[in-house]
Amino acid sequence: MFKLLDGSQTLGRGPTFWSCFLVVLAAALIYPVFADSYDVGNFSYFLIWIFMALGLCLMWGYGGMLSFGQTLFFGISGYAYGVLAINMGGGSATIAALILSIIIAMIAAGILGYFMIWGGINGIFFGIVTLSATLVLAFFLGQTAGPEWHIGPARLNGYNGMKGMDPLAIGDFYIEGSSLYYLMVALIVIVYLALRMLVNSRIGNVIVATRENPQRAEMLGYDVRKYQLLTFIIGSGLAGLSGALYTSWGQFITPSSIGLPAAAMPIVWVAFSGRSDLTATLVGSFLLLFGFQTITVYSQQAALVLMGGLLLATVMLAPQGFVLGIGKFVADRWSARRRHGSKRALADTSRLQPEET
């Protein structure tokens, strides 16, 4: 089973890559010891969005389905967590609320995905139908300001957003600060490794074969629609995980994290990073989130202009993504110097990144 971690669909393998991986992980684990709690909270905030980026990477990079609906499922799950947490009360029930809200997002993805995939919608239309659904949800939630819009005691509150739900907790112990950070790191490691195994497994090979040529995959006897739907549900479910964690982290959620320009953000992260590889997406998204947050402190509009510029620059200059391109370049140089035929480590890209951005 562990062989699947090092398969042909993911870059970065061999002892060099995995020792780099362990070094990064170790650094992430001891980070809270040295940093103050404000920075740890900020770091957790960046990590929230990584799931959404990895989900889009799976759908778009591996499955060839460009979904613009990551924030749709983010929003469904985020609001679902709020409604459930308020209705079921705090404490350990919040864990159930987290899991249920992800399941709700996945069911929504299953329904929308069924109509699109069985209808044969692909390419451009897949993007604009998912985006239309996203915007309609944002408009709908935006006009729920009145007191008649409530589910149990949970008020939706229109553009002001829903608040007052409890954060994740086990009994009386609130998962906040560094314990939330460790939960995030653990979840990211699990999701990252599980996705690596998924894309290198038999199912993953069919997903990639469908991206390359759906007709050929169908001729080989696979019902490609089922594999596409599975990919869409997993990818959207990861957006749902981000959404529920976001609501729990800040104890509020507003429609603006669903509509424009929020809906464009996952696309920018994944396109910039390199959609065809999970590691590149992980590293690149983190760097972009970090940079974005740094600029947002001064001006949110300027940060968003920059994100738009990055998206435009990516498709014009490096359609495969900047981080992936640099990573491949480094790996090639590295293996050429060591006179090894096979490709080598990729984890080093994080250190080289600042030169390019």
Place this chain on the structure above:
Amino acid sequence: MSAELFSVFYQFADVFAFLILSAAGLAIVFGMMGVINMAHGEFIMCGAYVTVGLVKLGVPLPIAQALAALTAGLIGVAVEYLVVRRFYKRPLDSLLATWGLSLIVTQSMLLIVGSSITGIGTPEGSFAIGGYTFSTYRLVLFACAVAVLVGLYVTFMKTRFGVMARATMQNAAMARALGARTGRIYAISFGIGAGLAGLCGALYAPTMTLIPTMGATFVVESFVTVVVGGANVLLGTAPAAVFLAIIRMALNASYGQIIGQIGMLFAVILIIRVLPEGISSVLVRRGR
């Protein structure tokens, strides 16, 4: 009785005009080049801002609107030349490039112009039938939508450019071999698409609040109309708009705007399950 009938027609015309005006530009660009222009909403916003700016300078409204559409069209030609042209072989990347552009434009506008500017107010004028009063301007919008459809029919079916454009649409390589300058045709088509978006913004500018993100209020309607309509503007977009307008009107009347929009979205999701290539694929097949 006739007053009620007219009222139903009036509501239908209102939604129909909105759908046609917001979708026509997008549909032309998609039909010709297979590209969805994600900055469509920003061309609409451009038309609206230019109109309001000119009216405040003292230009009469209709002239300001025409100039606004022209401005948007010229910007469209420039955008085609600088960006979109490189992506005709990669339609998905064109989606991303124009989305990047859209982000840059809206957020820069927010930085430069600020969140909202004062509008110019809907032109006065109303008339009464039976016990109901109706705004004249809404009927003007309907007339404009019909005029746009007629104009597109004449342009694409009766002119030399139209013949070339349809040839390019069917088989670009063959058209090029026969001497059509497809690059120029693409640029003009994109310009027409952007100009129509600008016209939409210009026409609706007096009726709404002007904010840099106003494009978002139009894009859902334009997207779903194009998705249901398919690649043909005349045989796709127009029937799709009639169909969606009926659904939307019925829901708007009984449950309000937002339920109307949600219902329209659900109708579209059901339709794509049955007709993934849009209404035009059925009509074009029938016609052969």
